[in-house]
Amino acid sequence: xxxxxxxxxxxxxxxxxxxxxxxxxxxxxxxxxxxxxxxxxxxxxxxxxxxxxxxxxxxxxxxxxxxxxxxxxxxxxxxxxxxxxxxxxxxxxxxxxxxxxxxxxxxxxxxxxxxxxxxxxxxxxxxxxxxxxxxxxxxxxxxxxxxxxxxxxxxxxxxxxxxxxxxxxxxxxxxxxxxxxxxxxxxxxxxxxxxxxxxxxxxxxxxxxxxxxxxxxxxxxxxxxxxxxxxxxxxxxxxxxxxxxxxxxxxxxxxxxxxxxxxxxxxxxxxxxxxxxxxxxxxxxxxxxxxxxxxxxxxxxxxxxxxxxxxxxxxxxxxxxxxxxxxxxxxxxxxxxxxxxxxxxxxxxxxxxxxxxxxxxxxxxxxxxxxxxxxxxxxxxxx
Numbered sequence: 001x002x003x004x005x006x007x008x009x010x011x012x013x014x015x016x017x018x019x020x021x022x023x024x025x026x027x028x029x030x031x032x033x034x035x036x037x038x039x040x041x042x043x044x045x046x047x048x049x050x051x052x053x054x055x056x057x058x059x060x061x062x063x064x065x066x067x068x069x070x071x072x073x074x075x076x077x078x079x080x081x082x083x084x085x086x087x088x089x090x091x092x093x094x095x096x097x098x099x100x101x102x103x104x105x106x107x108x109x110x111x112x113x114x115x116x117x118x119x120x121x122x123x124x125x126x127x128x129x130x131x132x133x134x135x136x137x138x139x140x141x142x143x144x145x146x147x148x149x150x151x152x153x154x155x156x157x158x159x160x161x162x163x164x165x166x167x168x169x170x171x172x173x174x175x176x177x178x179x180x181x182x183x184x185x186x187x188x189x190x191x192x193x194x195x196x197x198x199x200x201x202x203x204x205x206x207x208x209x210x211x212x213x214x215x216x217x218x219x220x221x222x223x224x225x226x227x228x229x230x231x232x233x234x235x236x237x238x239x240x241x242x243x244x245x246x247x248x249x250x251x252x253x254x255x256x257x258x259x260x261x262x263x264x265x266x267x268x269x270x271x272x273x274x275x276x277x278x279x280x281x282x283x284x285x286x287x288x289x290x291x292x293x294x295x296x297x298x299x300x301x302x303x304x305x306x307x308x309x310x311x312x313x314x315x316x317x318x319x320x321x322x323x324x325x326x327x328x329x330x331x332x333x334x335x336x337x338x339x340x341x342x343x344x345x346x347x348x349x350x351x352x353x354x355x356x357x358x359x360x361x362x363x364x365x366x367x368x369x370x371x372x373x374x375x376x377x378x379x380x381x382x383x
Contacts, residue, residue: 001079001256002294003072004301010069016049017073021080029081032207033352036200038163040121043087047118054092054116055242056100060108061116062091067242067304071249075297078253079260082356083207085253086159089246091115095122095168097239098184102227111166111186122186123164125155125213126236135170135236136179140215142171148219149185155213161196162209164189169213170232182232186224193218204355241307244317247364248300248324252293254353254360255328258335259289261350265339276338285334292327299323315377322370325360332357 006014024042032039046052054070056062065073070092078085090096091112099112114120131137140153151171158167166186173181187194198211227235263286266277276282303320306313335350336343343350361367376382 001075002297003075004068006069006072010065010072013051013063013069014072014076017051017076020046020049020051021077021084025077025084026080029207030346030349030352032081032083034206034346036202036206036209038083038160038207038209040163042084043118043121045118046084046088047116052088052091052116052118054088054096056091056096056112056116060100061113067245067307068301071245071300071304074246074249075253075256078250079257080253081207082250082254083205085250086208086246087121089243089250090122090160092239093243093246094124094126094236094239097242098124098168098226098235101238102184102231102235107186107226120165121160121163122166122168123158123160125158125167125169127155127157129154129156136182136233138170138172138182139175140169140171141175142173142183142185144222145219147222149183149222149225151185151187151215151218151220153215155215157210158196158213159205159208159210161211161213162198167194167196167213168226168235169215170236171215172232173229179233180230182236183229184226184232184235185220186226187218187220191218191220202359204352204357204359206355241312241314241317244321244364245300245304245307247360248296248303248320251321251324251328251357251360252297252300254357255289255293255296255324255331258328258331258350258353259286259293261348262286262289262335262338265342265348282338285338289327289331289334292330296320296324296327314382315374318365318370318373318377321364322367322374325357325367328353328357328360 050063053062055065057064074085099108115122128138142149142151168186170182170184193216195214198209266282267275269276300320303316306316332354336354339348339350342348
């Protein structure tokens with residue numbers, strides 16, 4: 001895998017991720033996918049190795065990575081298991097960035113630091129059954145009652161709900177009032193009135209439980225509000241760009257493993273007395289993967305560099321997420337085809353990649369949405 005030039009510390013960290021993925025993550029990845037099992041111990045070990053802090057500053061348990069190095073680490077882990085890559089991205093994603101940008105000093109020390117150390121997990125509940133990606137149209141409501149807020153509503157397709165310690169979620173003070181009425185709250189998973197219901201037997205992303213969240217008169221201390229009243233939309237949007245970099249990087253790791261496994265198989269599989277890699281149709285699929293991955297990686301690192309320069313780079317964010325996840329779908333499709341019947345067998349890994357690649361085209365905004373956004377930026381309809 002071709003990564004940009006790195007200093008010694010970043011290169012050493014990349015080697016650590018590669019070794020951890022090979023020695024600790026790979027041995028159980030098939031079983032975790034089959035059984036829909038999430039291994040919390042791996043998260044603790046990642047924390048002990050200082051691999052969870054991501055772009056967060058060191059005073060809150062982070063490691064202050066550049067976005068370029070952050071992307072490279074996620075790609076390397078995701079060659080083996082992009083769901084462990086997801087875990088590595090969480091402290092730099094919505095849970096972590098919301099706390100970093102809007103949390104009080106006490107909240108950062110109480111929640112962000114242990115999150116970066118792998119001691120707690122925070123799930124983010126934004127999407128609702130009716131509003132989907134239209135965050136400002138949320139139907140979950142909250143009202144102030146003395147030193148507490150009372151929250152009623154529902155969220156759906158929320159990840160890590162079977163293992164999270166806290167739920168970062170959002171509610172509006174008044175339905176229809178728009179983004180300036182939204183508040184953000186951090187809720188313990190055992191709060192009365194909070195119900196977490198995982199979906200079972202999903203197509204992909206199986207080891208991470210995803211499901212519905214119901215809030216029925218959940219009482220939250222005012223001190224658990226993140227930011228001021230009306231800043232919840234800002235909290236929710238604080239990690240959009242970083243989240244899309246994370247998805248693009250993880251999809252690239254998956255695509256790279258599809259290519260690596262396809263090349264290896266094409267050199268080993270003998271048909272009609274020769275390696276199938278000698279057949280032009282197989283070579284054409286390998287070429288598609290090489291070209292697609294190199295292009296998507298260039299777009300992803302270009303976006304990461306823009307983030308390191310302090311730019312939000314929303315057009316680049318949509319382009320990287322859309323392109324990398326489309327390439328992952330193409331690469332996994334070709335990989336299954338190259339493997340033939342063996343491509344459907346779990347022991348060959350590419351079937352799992354095929355199922356997960358389809359989900360990558362949906363999360364962090366469906367690719368149809370990003371395709372429209374890229375066009376609107378190019379046409380000048382978006383600033």
